[in-house]
Amino acid sequence: MSTSESTASGIGPVEGASLYSVDNPAPVIEPPRKRTRKSPKSTRGNFEMAAWLFMRLSGVVLVVLVIGHLLIQLVLDGGVSKIGFAFVAGRWASPFWQVWDLLMLWLAMLHGANGLRTVINDYAERANTRLWLKGLLYTATVFTILLGTLVIFTFDPNIR
Amino acid sequence: MPAGTLYRGREGMWSWVAHRVTGVLIFFFLFVHVLDTALVRVSPEAYDTVVATYKTPIVALLEYGLVAAILFHALNGLRVIAVDFWLQGARYQKQMLWTVVAVWVVLMIGALYPVLGHAVRELFGS
Ligand code: HEM
Ligand code: HEM
Numbered sequence: 001m002s003t004s005e006s007t008a009s010g011i012g013p014v015e016g017a018s019l020y021s022v023d024n025p026a027p028v029i030e031p032p033r034k035r036t037r038k039s040p041k042s043t044r045g046n047f048e049m050a051a052w053l054f055m056r057l058s059g060v061v062l063v064v065l066v067i068g069h070l071l072i073q074l075v076l077d078g079g080v081s082k083i084g085f086a087f088v089a090g091r092w093a094s095p096f097w098q099v100w101d102l103l104m105l106w107l108a109m110l111h112g113a114n115g116l117r118t119v120i121n122d123y124a125e126r127a128n129t130r131l132w133l134k135g136l137l138y139t140a141t142v143f144t145i146l147l148g149t150l151v152i153f154t155f156d157p158n159i160r
Numbered sequence: 161m162p163a164g165t166l167y168r169g170r171e172g173m174w175s176w177v178a179h180r181v182t183g184v185l186i187f188f189f190l191f192v193h194v195l196d197t198a199l200v201r202v203s204p205e206a207y208d209t210v211v212a213t214y215k216t217p218i219v220a221l222l223e224y225g226l227v228a229a230i231l232f233h234a235l236n237g238l239r240v241i242a243v244d245f246w247l248q249g250a251r252y253q254k255q256m257l258w259t260v261v262a263v264w265v266v267l268m269i270g271a272l273y274p275v276l277g278h279a280v281r282e283l284f285g286s
Pocket of ligand 1: 073074087101105108194
């Protein structure tokens with residue numbers, strides 16, 4: 001098919017002359033469902049979009065944090081064998097690793113909890129089931145984040 | 161149930177299933193992991209006792225599985241991000257999936273000795 005035959009109006013020579021021209025433009029058709037000044041104010045925020053974006057941003061950061069963590073705990077310096085109270089005390093003596101673990105805790109928990117929220121929405125069909133499962137999920141998430149944060153901030157190497 | 165409505169996708173569907181399964185598994189592990197780490201606030205003995213289970217051969221195998229899950233979820237997550245944000249992402253999604261699988265296999269082979277070495281030594285003597 002030759003493209004040079006079609007005119008700007010998209011009407012080829014077979015149909016005859018174009019109906020519209022610069023002086024007589026085609027009417028503008030408003031895109032369906034477009035929000036205008038007249039349409040009612042949206043009652044929903046952009047929560048789902050923010051959640052979608054958060055999954056991607058936190059994912060990129062978690063690649064570094066979690067894979068770095070696994071390298072330190074399972075691969076370097078003797079792997080798991082070295083882990084013990086003294087090892088943790090040595091690591092949390094440094095603010096750098098405290099911040100690392102804190103960030104990893106918050107991002108991984110929020111990322112995972114939001115992912116599980118999607119999974120619940122997908123599979124739990126009854127509204128009541130969804131409500132209970134999400135209640136359980138949010139309770140466990142808040143509890144875990146608070147506990148983990150508390151442990152990092154109150155860690156005491158001389159507990160005994 | 162109407163017949164023939166079951167969606168049977170190709171690689172893309174299976175990578176999505178694997179991403180979902182690994183994500184849920186990691187979340188459950190993390191919940192337990194924060195609990196076991198919290199034992200450092202109880203006593204050094206309590207912590208060391210529980211961490212000792214992490215060093216047994218059977219749990220070493222579970223750790224290898226956890227590494228497998230995390231590496232797949234991380235690599236495939238980066239692929240999902242590339243599909244969403246890179247203009248050519250959707251066109252190359254299949255090539256990217258096979259790249260993910262290849263990198264995953266290489267890293268899993270590399271993790272064999274560091275993660276399972278001590279278990280093999282314990283089981284068969286060194
Ligand atoms: C089997 C593999 C793993 C081992 C042996 C391990 C070991 C440890 C150890 C010894 C600590 C104490 C603090 C430190 O040394 O940094 C810790 C803390 C932590 N780990 Fe892991 N880890 C593993 C996997 C993971 C994974 C996969 C994640 C994330 C999804 C994770 C997230 C965390 C977090 C958030 C903390 C801080 C906990 C708190 O705030 O109380 N770990 N881990
Ligand atoms: C290591 C770096 C990680 C990356 C790059 C990553 C990336 C992603 C991305 C991009 C999504 C969204 C998928 C979509 O919308 O289709 C996702 C979903 C998810 N992630 Fe991660 N993630 C990482 C770590 C984690 C961790 C540590 C956990 C658990 C605590 C986790 C649990 C989940 C769950 C449960 C989902 C939902 C799965 C679904 O809806 O099918 N992810 N991840």
